[in-house]
Amino acid sequence: MTSIKRRTLLKGTVAAGIISSAGLLIPKQVLAKWPSSAFEAKDVETAITGVAGSSEMSDSTDIAIKAPDIAENGAVVPVSITSGMSDIESISIIAAKNGNPLAASFILGKGAEGFVSTRIKMGKTSDVVAVVKAGGKLYTAKKEVKVTIGGCGG
Amino acid sequence: MKAFLTVGTVLAILATSSANLAASPKEDLKTFRDYYAKRFPSVPFQDFTNGVYSIDKPSREQWESIEEFPPYELNIEKGETLYKTPFKNGKTYASCFKNGGKGIKQNYPYFDTASGKVKTLEQEINECRKKNGEEALKWKKGKMADLSSYMAYTSRGNKTDIVIPSDPRAMAAYEKGKMGFYAKRGQLNMSCADCHQWNAGNRIRADILSPALGHTSHFPVYRSKWGGLGTIHRRYGGCNKQVRAKPYKAQSDQYRNLEYFHTYMSNGLEQNGPGARK
Amino acid sequence: MASIKLRAKLAGDTTTVKALVSHPMETGMRKDKKTGKVIPANFIQEVICEHNGNAVMTALWGAAVSKNPYLSFKFKGAKKGETVKLSWSDNNGKSDSADVKVS
Numbered sequence: 001m002t003s004i005k006r007r008t009l010l011k012g013t014v015a016a017g018i019i020s021s022a023g024l025l026i027p028k029q030v031l032a033k034w035p036s037s038a039f040e041a042k043d044v045e046t047a048i049t050g051v052a053g054s055s056e057m058s059d060s061t062d063i064a065i066k067a068p069d070i071a072e073n074g075a076v077v078p079v080s081i082t083s084g085m086s087d088i089e090s091i092s093i094i095a096a097k098n099g100n101p102l103a104a105s106f107i108l109g110k111g112a113e114g115f116v117s118t119r120i121k122m123g124k125t126s127d128v129v130a131v132v133k134a135g136g137k138l139y140t141a142k143k144e145v146k147v148t149i150g151g152c153g154g
Numbered sequence: 155m156k157a158f159l160t161v162g163t164v165l166a167i168l169a170t171s172s173a174n175l176a177a178s179p180k181e182d183l184k185t186f187r188d189y190y191a192k193r194f195p196s197v198p199f200q201d202f203t204n205g206v207y208s209i210d211k212p213s214r215e216q217w218e219s220i221e222e223f224p225p226y227e228l229n230i231e232k233g234e235t236l237y238k239t240p241f242k243n244g245k246t247y248a249s250c251f252k253n254g255g256k257g258i259k260q261n262y263p264y265f266d267t268a269s270g271k272v273k274t275l276e277q278e279i280n281e282c283r284k285k286n287g288e289e290a291l292k293w294k295k296g297k298m299a300d301l302s303s304y305m306a307y308t309s310r311g312n313k314t315d316i317v318i319p320s321d322p323r324a325m326a327a328y329e330k331g332k333m334g335f336y337a338k339r340g341q342l343n344m345s346c347a348d349c350h351q352w353n354a355g356n357r358i359r360a361d362i363l364s365p366a367l368g369h370t371s372h373f374p375v376y377r378s379k380w381g382g383l384g385t386i387h388r389r390y391g392g393c394n395k396q397v398r399a400k401p402y403k404a405q406s407d408q409y410r411n412l413e414y415f416h417t418y419m420s421n422g423l424e425q426n427g428p429g430a431r432k
Numbered sequence: 433m434a435s436i437k438l439r440a441k442l443a444g445d446t447t448t449v450k451a452l453v454s455h456p457m458e459t460g461m462r463k464d465k466k467t468g469k470v471i472p473a474n475f476i477q478e479v480i481c482e483h484n485g486n487a488v489m490t491a492l493w494g495a496a497v498s499k500n501p502y503l504s505f506k507f508k509g510a511k512k513g514e515t516v517k518l519s520w521s522d523n524n525g526k527s528d529s530a531d532v533k534v535s
Contacts, residue, residue, distance in 0.1 A: 033478070033492075034477045034478060034492060035492065039492075039494040051492070068212060068213075068215065068216045069212060070212060070360075071216070072213050072216045072217070072378070072432040073378035073379060073432040075378050075379070075381065075498060075499070076220065076378040076498045076499075077498075078216055078219035078220060078502075080219075080504075095496060098496055099461075100494060100495075100496065102494055102496075103493075103494055103496040103497060104491060104492065104493050104494065104496075104497055105491070105492045106489060106490070106491050106492075106505065107489070107490040107491075107492070108488075108489060108505075109486055109487045109488040109489055109490065109507070110486055110488065110509070111483075111486070111488055111507040111508045111509040111510075112488050112489055112505060112506070112507040113446065113505070113506040113507060113508065115504075115505060115506045116489075116491075116503075116504070116505050117502070117503070117504040117505070118491075118497060118498075118501065118502055118503050118504070119219075119220075119497070119498040119501065119502050120496050120497055120498060121459075121495075121496045121497070121498055122496075148359075148360035149359070149360065150359060150360045150361045150432070151357070151358035151359035151360060151361035152349075152358055152361055152393065152396045222450065222502075222504070223437070223439075223450050223451075223452045223502050223504075224452075225452065225499075225500040225502075227437055227452060228437065228452065228454045228500060231434075231437070381456075381499045381500075
């Protein structure tokens with residue numbers, strides 16, 4: 001299933017019908033949509049294409065990445081992405097130097113604002129790259145997060 | 155690996171450092187507090203309970219992000235369920251503790267005149283279990299840590315209040331704990347004080363050393379490194395291993411005495427456990 | 433229900449949802465220190481948050497999301513007292529859900 005079809009499925013009333021009439025999520029049906037090629041990709045471009053349909057992006061100053069300059073612990077790095085763009089379809093978070101760079105992708109439904117926050121694992125110092133799909137186009141921004149090998153945990 | 159130091163060696167160490175062996179606990183406490191107030195003049199007293207986050211802005215910001223919804227909330231919930239579930243005999247943990255166990259953590263550890271030893275909260279949790287026909291829990295993590303986290307949570311805001319009764323055995327336990335804090339150990343030949351007093355605020359590789367003032371207020375602690383919750387004795391063991399010293403066992407006399415001294419040094423500081431750290 | 437802590441707070445016309453989920457988020461790349469065996473991958477792949485039958489947020493996660501994962505997002509259109517529901521499913525077919533009233 002292509003990513004475009006999936007997004008339409010989720011945003012439309014068809015999806016709402018499946019979710020609410022079933023009462024419960026049906027795990028297998030849900031799992032069918034998980035883009036394994038994107039998450040298993042070992043390079044940033046394949047990861048982005050897998051989750052957003054293409055890797056052609058333009059830099060944007062309307063994407064704010066809140067992440068530490070130096071991560072306290074690479075296992076738990078708080079990352080928040082905020083964007084004021086209109087018609088945001090998805091926001092993806094990539095840790096460029098992770099073995100599998102794609103960490104998470106958030107598909108915004110009706111009414112959702114341009115803001116997501118989570119905590120990710122980073123294996124080493126790397127750019128945290130945000131990819132925002134809005135109005136069918138891809139926009140990106142990045143911020144370097146340093147990951148150090150600690151002393152004793154202070 | 156030597157796990158003990160001769161009294162003479164320790165006395166010599168204490169004489170050369172600014173810890174005064176002859177001082178009373180009250181005097182020790184004043185010296186301790188004055189030291190940190192002087193070293194970190196811009197940190198308000200109560201903020202020391204936030205450890206390294208009271209002295210380093212970038213890591214404080216990350217900690218505040220975590221505190222928006224800290225993982226230890228899952229443990230508090232588990233702890234509360236465990237605490238309120240009756241034993242096989244129908245009794246509950248509440249029957250073993252003052253005030254049903256709520257809001258009492260600030261008084262631990264205490265000197266038990268009956269047994270002549272320092273008693274910790276984790277110890278009393280297991281004593282409660284044994285008394286009611288249940289098996290003891292392991293000391294450092296899991297259910298023990300969850301239970302302790304719930305009791306810590308109900309004690310938030312209460313000022314640490316460790317009492318050293320005028321009983322020579324209590325004084326001896328305090329002094330042993332104090333020696334434990336200031337004695338060098340391990341292949342790296344470092345004491346708790348070397349890092350957390352004389353070098354508090356300095357870096358050790360990529361980490362910043364937390365001040366020992368306020369150390370004990372936030373236990374048990376959820377550490378990103380552990381990906382879970384651990385008790386203070388779990389951390390003592392880890393710290394000892396990090397200076398390549400053979401750790402003592404959790405709830406050993408040595409760690410209980412250390413906890414007694416260590417917590418007394420945070421008297422007056424508010425309980426804020428369970429805490430989140432790296 | 434037991435694995436999810438969920439909050440939904442309304443300020444103006446924006447609801448901020450915060451969720452904390454108890455889950456090991458194992459990457460499948462770690463080895464058990466004692467046995468030397470690889471700990472199999474065990475991570476949440478999809479999180480769906482619903483309001484009034486709409487999926488307001490769908491999160492697709494990889495194993496790089498931290499253990500005991502956290503998620504926060506915002507959306508418009510909810511009123512106090514309405515229900516927000518969060519469901520997750522992992523690579524092993526396990527799932528759970530919880531709901532909360534917007535406050």
